[in-house]
Amino acid sequence: MRWGIVLHFGILFVPWVTSFGFRNCIQSYDIKDSYNCIYRQLLDVHSAVSDLPNVTKFLNISHNNIMTLHPGSFGHMPLLQLLNLGQNSVRNISAGAFENLTNLRSLTLSCNRISSLSPEVFHGLGNLTHLFLDHNLLASIHAWAFSPLNNLIFINVSSNQLKNFSEVVGSIHQLRTLNVLLMCGNKLTSLNHSQELPPSLTELHLCKNQLRDLNCHHDLLAKISYLDLSYNNLTASTLGKMNLSKVTYLRLESNNEFNIFKFLHKRTVTPDKIDYSGLKLNNATNLTELCDYLKPVNMSKLTLRANGIRSLPDHIFENCTPKHMDLSRNRLKKMCCLKFLKPSDLESLTVEHNLLKELSNCNDSTPFSNLQNISFQYNRIWQVKRYAFGYAPNLRELKLNINNIGILEKYALSGLRKLSMLRLDNNLITDLYENSFHDLTELHTLNLRNNRVSVIFNNTFCHLAKLRFLDLGGNKITHLSYDSLYGLQTLSNLYLDGNKIQKISRDTFSNVMSTLQVLDLKSNQLRYDSSRKHFSPFCNLSKLYDLKLQAQQPFGLTAVPHGFLAGLTSLRLLYLSQNRLTSLRPDVFNGLDQLQYLTLADDCNGIQNLPQGIFKNLKNLRILDLENICLQTLTLSIFENLSKLRRLQLMKNALKHIDVDVLKNMTSLVYLDLRKCPLTCTCNNYDLQRWLNQSQVQVVYPYNLSCPGMPFSYIHDFNMHVCDMKIKMFFFCFTFPFLLLFIVIPVVYSRTYWRLRYNYFLFVAWLHQHWKSEKELYKYDAFVSYNSHNEDWVFGELLPNLETCHPSLAFRLCLHHRDFQLGRDIIDNIVDSVHNSRKTLCVISRDYLRSEWCSLEMQLASYKLLDEMRDVLVLIFLEHITDRELSTYHKMRRVMLKKTYISWPSEPDAQKLFWAKVRIALKGSSSPDGEENQGFSLDEREPLVIS
Structure with missing residues (x-):
């Protein structure tokens, strides 16, 4: 299968790439088996052919820097018929370089640096018919170099350094099918030979050598019919010895010592067979x-x-x-x-590249009734007088182009009633009159290109009823009136390009509206400021199929008026490039149902995106050229209905992303050019990369589509596996839980660290509860939580009344400055102390509320209260703290919502009651079912509840 071969060789050269595009070659749009690999600066053949299919028939690798042809260079192309390796730097051709090219017919190795040919260099070319080796450095040819070429018809070894004619003959004498041998521009001094020329050889070119004495057998050229010996040093006596009986054309130009009359006298060649130039x-x-x-x-x-x-x-x-x-x-x-x-016999006269200055009046001359063709081009003719061709009444073709004709007199062409083709291009003609072409009633083609015509007067062409081709390009015409084209009843092709026409109207072409098929208005001065105004100069040209409007000077059309292309129902080719269009209406191409070719190239002057639906009616469009129009996006709404589009040019646009659905919608697309577009190597082009690797649409040089700002990175091999949705889903499902944990854990940790830490200790304690008695569960009766600013009260009041008093009333208290283990983490000491104490006694003051450590101790105690579901927290307020002050301490507030407190009285008598209540609170039941102790203020009012 053809595409399988393409993919195979593509993979050999570029791993993982299988797109239908070639690294250094472009497949011909018209000839599917033809490939051009020119101007790619290639150093070897492999770079060009490695990814080409094995069905290639025509291959051009010229204009590169290839130096060596290695064995088997074209081994995978058995169907190759034409191979061009010209304009390279080929020096060495290895044996077997063309092996397996059994179908090759033409091989071009011109303009290289080949100096020798080995015996096996052309092995495998048994069907080669044409070989071009001109413009090399060949100084000698091996006797068996051409032996494999059994079917060779034509060989060109001109412009080399060959000196030994006998050696050349020895290399070709076995070629029984050779017809033509070109050896011009070598260093041959004689035709000395040891073997005969092939009997099939009929055309021999030996021009531009150094031949003087032929020194050969007189029958060496006996079978040659076409012999070119020009630009040598031959004499008549030397050549007169040769048998030239079969010669039908003999060229002897620029043999300085050659006397043609001595040669004619010997009758070696009949006089009519000689070129006397x-x-x-x-x-x-x-x-x-x-x-x-x-x-x-x-x-x-x-x-x-x-x-x-x-x-x-x-x-x-x-x-x-x-x-x-x-x-x-x-x-x-x-x-x-x-x-x-003599008038009777002459049929054609060619007098080119002379010094003719004028053509005189020949009204009374003897007519040359058989004269049909005259060419006076490339002279210095400045004036053509009246009846200048009166001697040629039956003239069919007249060439007066490339002269200095400024004066074409009235009736200068009179009498030429049978003239069908007239060339007056590239002259200095300024005026055309009604009588200039009066008698040219049979004229078919009139070329007036590149003159100085500024005005087409009315009725100038009124007698040219049969004119079909009129070329007025390259003049200075500023306008065309209603009657400028009057009389052109059969005109089909009108060329007005390169003039200064500023306005056209429907009347301009009214006289040719029923016949005109090709209209060229390129490079004029048409300009429209708005696309809203309705204007249709072509509305009556229903047969026009080719319209050129590109490159209007100096700033382009700028805008295309509404309905500008209306009426062109047969139009197939439309050129609007180089017009710097600022906007296009969505309906600009409506009605062009037959359009097959459209170019808007180089219109980058504001167009950034085409309007939606602009191509919706171009259902027969085959080629669309949008090169360099500042296009930024491709959308289906723009490129809909282009199901027959085969070639799309998008080169030099601002495209960063290609919507593959647009390309898939073009079901007939075979050629796509995306060169010099800044396509990004991101997931936006993931589908494009897949399409490149799978589509059978030829993408021009897909391996050169580089990533902007990323040297040596290319669209075709950019790693886009992470763009795959399945992979994306896998990575999402795999990573999301971990990311969630990484986010949640720090938050939970920061908010519940102490509670978790405390629960850990509860768990450890639970393990030990099964082995301890109730008394052994707690080491202290109470853990005292206080601020260092309240140490005087703790040591002066609290300890004497609760710990150092009568033994029957004493409690075991835990104080941080005294009972914490040295060297242990302070947090662990606090947690451990709270856990090993039956109660936690909080001595609250304003300093206590501001302390983070005191807040932590109270919070841990509150956790224990919630976990054990019993009263383990005793609050003592040393100061009167207002509700407003307490409301800012949220942790304290949450605890006080469920707990009452005992206030320290300033009256000595009330202090006895205070300590009694504290003792009662510390002795309260530790059982969950025990009655909860309540604290009261000293004046027996309702307890203060923090809200």
Whole structure:
């Protein structure tokens, strides 16, 4: 399967990449089996062909820097028919480099640095027919170099350094099918040989060598029909010894010592088979003598190019006028109405690259009734007078282009009633008159390109009823009136590009509306400021299929008016590029149902996104060029209904993300160009990467789609596995619980650390409860929680009354300064003391409330109260603290909501009652079911409850 092969070789070169695109080649849009890999600076063949399919038939790897062709370079391309390796730096061709190319027909190795050919260099090319080795450094050819080429027809070894003709003959003598051998531009000095030329060889080019003495067998060239010996040092006597009986064309130009008349005298070649160019036949005597030799011959063509002829006397060729005469590249200044020729036989006359200055009036000249073609191009003609071609009434084609014609007189072309093609392009013509083309009623093609025409007067073309092609491009036309195109009843192609036309209307083309098919208005000065105004200059051109409006000067169209393209029901090609459009209406292309090609390239002057539905009616569109229009997004609403689109150019846009659904919607797409778009290597392009690796749409150089700001990173191999939804879900499910724990644990820890720590101690205590008696459960009767600022009261009042009093009334108290274990963590000491005490006695003052450690001790005691469900907390207030002050201490507030307190009285008599109540509170039942002790204020009022 074809695409399987593509994927296979793609993987060989770039692991994990299987997209239908090629690293260094572009598949031809029109010819599916043709690939171009040019101008890629490649250093080896493998870089080009490694990812190409094995069905490739045409391959161009020219204009690179390849130096060596290794064995088996094209081994996976057995169907290859044409291979171009020209314009490289190839020096070495290894044996077997072309192995397995059994279907190759043409091989181009031109313009390299090949200096030698080994015997097995062309092994495997048994069906090769054309071989190009010109412009190399070949100095010698091995005798068996071409032996595998059994079907070779054409070989070109021109412009090398070959010196030994015998060596070349020895390498080709076994080629029984060889027809053409080109050896021009070498260093041959003779045709010395040891073997005969192949009997099939009929065309031999030996021009631009150093041949002087042929030094060969006289029958060496006996079977050659086309022989080029120009630009050597041959003489007539040398060549006259050769058997040239089969020669039908002999070129001898620029052999400085060659005497053509001595050669003609020997009758080695009949005179009509010789090209007489460059033989110094530059005077009347030589031309007359030549004509005497040609007189008895039925001459078909006489070529006298580059002889330095300055003038031609009247009737000089009267006795030897051929049917076709070429006088190009001489020094002629006048034609004198062709009086130097015999009128009866001449059919075509070519006088190019001369010094002709004017064409005179030939109204009374003898007519050349058979003359049909005249070419005076590449001269210096500045004036064409009236009836200048009066001698050629039956002329069909006339070429006056590339001259200096500024004056084309009225009736200059009169009498040419059968003329079908007239070229006046690249001249200096400024004015065209009604009578300029009066008699050209059969004219089919008129080319006036690149002149200085500024005005097309009314009725200028009124007599050209059969004109089909009119080229007025490259002039200075500023406007066209209603009658400018009057009379052009069959005009199909009109070229007005490169002018200065500023306005067009529906009347402009009214005279050609029923026939016009191609209209070129490129590079004029059309401009519209708003797309809202309704304007339709093409509404009647129902047969127009090609419209060019690109590159309007100097700032482009800017806007396309509403309904501008209305009426173009047959339009298939539309060019709107280089117009710097600022906006396009969504309905701008409505009605163009037959459109197949559309370009908006290089319109980046404000267009950032196309309007939705702009292409919705282009159901037959095949090619869409949106290169460099500042496009930022691709959406289905823009590119809907493009089901027949085959080629999409998106090069040089601001696209960072490609919606793959847009591409999938283009079901016929085969070619996509995304070069120089800043596509990001993010999850936004995850689907694009998958599409690149799976689609059969050719993406131009997909391996060069790099990530902006990330050197050596590319879209095709960027790691996007984390973008996979299944992987995302897996990682989410796996990591979310841990992340949640990492978030929750610190919060819980910070808020409930002490409670957790205390519960730990409760658990440890529970383990020991089964082994201890009730008395052994508690080490202290009470843990005293106080602030250091209240130490005087604790030591002066609390201890004497509760611990150091009568033994029967004494309690075991735990004080932090005395009973905490040295070296142990203070928090552990507090927790342990609270746990090992039956009660916790809190001595509360303002300093106590501000102390964090005291707050911690009370909180731990409250945890014990809640856990054991019994009264374990005794509160003693040393100061009167208002409700407002207490309300700011939330932890104390929560405890006081459930507990009453005992206040320290200032009266001595009341203190006895205070200590009695404290003792009662400390002796209270430790059982959960015991009656809860209540504390009272000294004045027997309601207890103070903190709220």
